[in-house]
Amino acid sequence: MLVAHFLFTELCRINEDQKVALDLDPYVKKLLNARRRVVLVNNILQNAQERLRRLNHSVAKETARRRAMLDSGVYPPGSPSK
DSSP states (O other): OHHHHHHHHHHHHHHHHHOOOOOOHHHHHHHHHHHHHHHHHHHHHHHHHHHHHHHHHHHHHHHHHHHHHHHHTOOOTTSOOO
């Protein structure tokens, strides 16, 4: 415990001796810009995924409808018969 306190004290002293002021604003702005772009791409991907899900549902529904028509032997007018 004494060693940890000594290290902490020594690091504080070194930090005070250097007194280097870091300007973090450019880094924060870059991170915020990157976050904004990631959120935008995430929203685009979610919308595309939802559209694909709806399209897949519609295709499955239409496939089931056509299969039922073929199995029952009922054909729409103008379609070639078996």
